Amino acid sequence: MIPAADNGLFDFFSTGTWAVIRNLTLFFVAVFWLSVGFWVYKDARRRIEDPWLVGMAAVLGLVPPFLGALIYMLFRPPEYLEDVRERELEIKAMEQRLTRRDLHCPVCRAEVDPAFLVCPVCTTRLRQSCRTCKQPLEALWQVCPYCETPVEPAAVELGQSQPLTPPRRERSA
Numbered sequence: 001m002i003p004a005a006d007n008g009l010f011d012f013f014s015t016g017t018w019a020v021i022r023n024l025t026l027f028f029v030a031v032f033w034l035s036v037g038f039w040v041y042k043d044a045r046r047r048i049e050d051p052w053l054v055g056m057a058a059v060l061g062l063v064p065p066f067l068g069a070l071i072y073m074l075f076r077p078p079e080y081l082e083d084v085r086e087r088e089l090e091i092k093a094m095e096q097r098l099t100r101r102d103l104h105c106p107v108c109r110a111e112v113d114p115a116f117l118v119c120p121v122c123t124t125r126l127r128q129s130c131r132t133c134k135q136p137l138e139a140l141w142q143v144c145p146y147c148e149t150p151v152e153p154a155a156v157e158l159g160q161s162q163p164l165t166p167p168r169r170e171r172s173a
Protein backbone atom coordinates (compact mmCIF):
# COMPACT_ATOMS: atom_id res chain seq x y z
CA MET A 1 0.00 0.00 0.00
CA ILE A 2 2.78 2.40 0.96
CA PRO A 3 4.75 2.09 -2.28
CA ALA A 4 1.49 2.64 -4.15
CA ALA A 5 0.92 5.86 -2.22
CA ASP A 6 4.50 6.90 -2.93
CA ASN A 7 3.93 6.22 -6.57
CA GLY A 8 0.75 8.28 -6.44
CA LEU A 9 2.60 11.19 -4.82
CA PHE A 10 5.41 10.84 -7.32
CA ASP A 11 2.91 10.84 -10.15
CA PHE A 12 1.24 13.90 -8.70
CA PHE A 13 4.51 15.88 -8.62
CA SER A 14 5.73 14.59 -11.94
CA THR A 15 2.57 15.46 -13.83
CA GLY A 16 1.78 18.91 -15.05
CA THR A 17 -0.81 19.41 -12.27
CA TRP A 18 1.87 20.34 -9.75
CA ALA A 19 3.50 22.76 -12.14
CA VAL A 20 0.15 24.41 -12.82
CA ILE A 21 -0.61 24.74 -9.10
CA ARG A 22 2.86 26.11 -8.40
CA ASN A 23 2.64 28.62 -11.23
CA LEU A 24 -0.83 29.72 -10.18
CA THR A 25 0.36 30.20 -6.60
CA LEU A 26 3.34 32.22 -7.76
CA PHE A 27 1.05 34.23 -10.02
CA PHE A 28 -1.37 35.08 -7.19
CA VAL A 29 1.49 35.91 -4.82
CA ALA A 30 2.90 38.26 -7.48
CA VAL A 31 -0.52 39.86 -8.05
CA PHE A 32 -0.96 40.30 -4.30
CA TRP A 33 2.55 41.76 -4.02
CA LEU A 34 1.81 44.31 -6.77
CA SER A 35 -1.59 45.13 -5.22
CA VAL A 36 0.06 45.79 -1.86
CA GLY A 37 2.62 48.04 -3.57
CA PHE A 38 -0.17 49.90 -5.38
CA TRP A 39 -2.16 50.28 -2.17
CA VAL A 40 0.91 51.71 -0.40
CA TYR A 41 1.39 54.17 -3.27
CA LYS A 42 -2.27 55.25 -3.15
CA ASP A 43 -2.25 55.54 0.63
CA ALA A 44 1.02 57.51 0.60
CA ARG A 45 -0.40 59.95 -1.95
CA ARG A 46 -3.30 60.73 0.39
CA ARG A 47 -1.01 61.25 3.37
CA ILE A 48 2.27 62.68 2.03
CA GLU A 49 2.63 65.91 0.09
CA ASP A 50 6.25 65.54 -1.11
CA PRO A 51 6.26 63.51 -4.38
CA TRP A 52 9.76 62.16 -3.62
CA LEU A 53 8.60 60.72 -0.29
CA VAL A 54 5.52 59.26 -2.01
CA GLY A 55 7.86 57.55 -4.51
CA MET A 56 10.02 56.21 -1.70
CA ALA A 57 6.94 54.88 0.09
CA ALA A 58 5.81 53.16 -3.13
CA VAL A 59 9.25 51.49 -3.48
CA LEU A 60 9.10 50.45 0.18
CA GLY A 61 5.66 48.95 -0.52
CA LEU A 62 7.27 46.62 -3.07
CA VAL A 63 10.74 45.96 -1.58
CA PRO A 64 11.11 43.99 0.61
CA PRO A 65 7.87 42.25 -0.46
CA PHE A 66 5.03 42.57 2.09
CA LEU A 67 7.46 43.46 4.90
CA GLY A 68 8.01 46.89 3.31
CA ALA A 69 4.27 47.57 3.42
CA LEU A 70 4.23 46.72 7.12
CA ILE A 71 7.16 49.06 7.76
CA TYR A 72 5.32 51.77 5.80
CA MET A 73 2.19 51.29 7.92
CA LEU A 74 4.26 51.74 11.08
CA PHE A 75 5.81 55.02 9.95
CA ARG A 76 3.16 56.59 7.71
CA PRO A 77 1.69 59.98 8.73
CA PRO A 78 -1.35 59.37 10.92
CA GLU A 79 -3.64 61.78 9.06
CA TYR A 80 -4.89 62.21 5.52
CA LEU A 81 -3.83 65.46 3.85
CA GLU A 82 -7.46 66.44 3.21
CA ASP A 83 -8.23 66.03 6.92
CA VAL A 84 -5.26 68.25 7.79
CA ARG A 85 -6.42 70.88 5.28
CA GLU A 86 -9.99 70.68 6.56
CA ARG A 87 -8.81 71.18 10.12
CA GLU A 88 -6.65 74.15 9.10
CA LEU A 89 -9.66 75.71 7.38
CA GLU A 90 -11.77 75.13 10.47
CA ILE A 91 -9.15 76.78 12.67
CA LYS A 92 -8.98 79.73 10.29
CA ALA A 93 -12.77 80.09 10.32
CA MET A 94 -12.76 79.89 14.11
CA GLU A 95 -10.08 82.59 14.34
CA GLN A 96 -12.12 84.80 12.02
CA ARG A 97 -15.19 84.25 14.18
CA LEU A 98 -13.17 85.20 17.27
CA THR A 99 -11.78 88.38 15.73
CA ARG A 100 -15.25 89.32 14.55
CA ARG A 101 -16.68 88.88 18.00
CA ASP A 102 -16.22 92.57 18.80
CA LEU A 103 -18.14 93.61 15.74
CA HIS A 104 -21.55 93.54 17.37
CA CYS A 105 -23.88 96.38 18.08
CA PRO A 106 -23.29 97.39 21.75
CA VAL A 107 -27.04 97.84 22.26
CA CYS A 108 -28.83 94.97 20.52
CA ARG A 109 -25.83 92.61 19.89
CA ALA A 110 -26.72 92.34 16.20
CA GLU A 111 -23.77 91.52 13.93
CA VAL A 112 -22.44 94.63 12.22
CA ASP A 113 -19.92 95.32 9.50
CA PRO A 114 -16.80 97.40 10.34
CA ALA A 115 -17.94 99.96 7.76
CA PHE A 116 -21.44 100.41 9.23
CA LEU A 117 -22.18 103.88 10.60
CA VAL A 118 -25.35 102.86 12.40
CA CYS A 119 -26.72 99.53 13.59
CA PRO A 120 -29.28 98.47 10.94
CA VAL A 121 -31.39 96.73 13.60
CA CYS A 122 -31.73 99.31 16.40
CA THR A 123 -30.31 102.42 14.60
CA THR A 124 -27.67 102.98 17.31
CA ARG A 125 -24.84 105.12 15.98
CA LEU A 126 -21.72 102.95 15.77
CA ARG A 127 -19.35 105.32 14.03
CA GLN A 128 -19.06 108.87 12.96
CA SER A 129 -18.79 109.54 9.25
CA CYS A 130 -16.48 112.12 7.72
CA ARG A 131 -18.22 115.42 7.03
CA THR A 132 -16.59 115.74 3.62
CA CYS A 133 -16.13 112.24 2.16
CA LYS A 134 -18.67 110.29 4.28
CA GLN A 135 -16.13 107.53 5.09
CA PRO A 136 -16.65 105.70 8.41
CA LEU A 137 -14.19 106.93 11.06
CA GLU A 138 -12.70 105.15 14.07
CA ALA A 139 -13.58 106.60 17.48
CA LEU A 140 -10.00 107.65 18.26
CA TRP A 141 -9.23 109.31 14.94
CA GLN A 142 -8.55 113.04 15.09
CA VAL A 143 -8.56 113.52 11.36
CA CYS A 144 -10.18 111.72 8.43
CA PRO A 145 -7.43 109.60 6.83
CA TYR A 146 -9.20 109.68 3.46
CA CYS A 147 -9.57 113.43 2.93
CA GLU A 148 -7.69 115.09 5.86
CA THR A 149 -10.82 116.76 7.25
CA PRO A 150 -10.48 117.21 11.05
CA VAL A 151 -12.90 115.01 12.98
CA GLU A 152 -15.52 116.91 14.98
CA PRO A 153 -15.65 116.37 18.76
CA ALA A 154 -17.85 113.66 20.26
CA ALA A 155 -20.51 116.14 21.44
CA VAL A 156 -21.43 116.83 17.85
CA GLU A 157 -21.55 113.08 17.19
CA LEU A 158 -24.17 112.68 19.91
CA GLY A 159 -26.16 115.53 18.47
CA GLN A 160 -26.08 113.86 15.05
CA SER A 161 -27.38 110.57 16.37
CA GLN A 162 -30.71 112.05 17.42
CA PRO A 163 -32.35 112.54 14.03
CA LEU A 164 -31.41 108.93 13.13
CA THR A 165 -34.18 107.52 15.32
CA PRO A 166 -37.11 108.44 13.12
CA PRO A 167 -39.90 110.18 15.05
CA ARG A 168 -42.69 108.30 13.30
CA ARG A 169 -45.49 109.42 15.57
CA GLU A 170 -44.68 113.05 15.00
CA ARG A 171 -44.76 112.45 11.26
CA SER A 172 -48.11 110.68 11.33
CA ALA A 173 -49.64 113.29 13.62
Ligand SMILES: [Zn+2]
Pocket residue numbers: 105106107108109110119120121122123124
Ligand atom coordinates in the same frame (compact mmCIF):
# COMPACT_ATOMS: atom_id res chain seq x y z
ZN1 LIG B 1 -28.24 97.47 17.39
Ligand SMILES: [Zn+2]
Pocket residue numbers: 130131132133134135144145146147148149
Ligand atom coordinates in the same frame (compact mmCIF):
# COMPACT_ATOMS: atom_id res chain seq x y z
ZN1 LIG C 1 -13.05 112.38 4.86
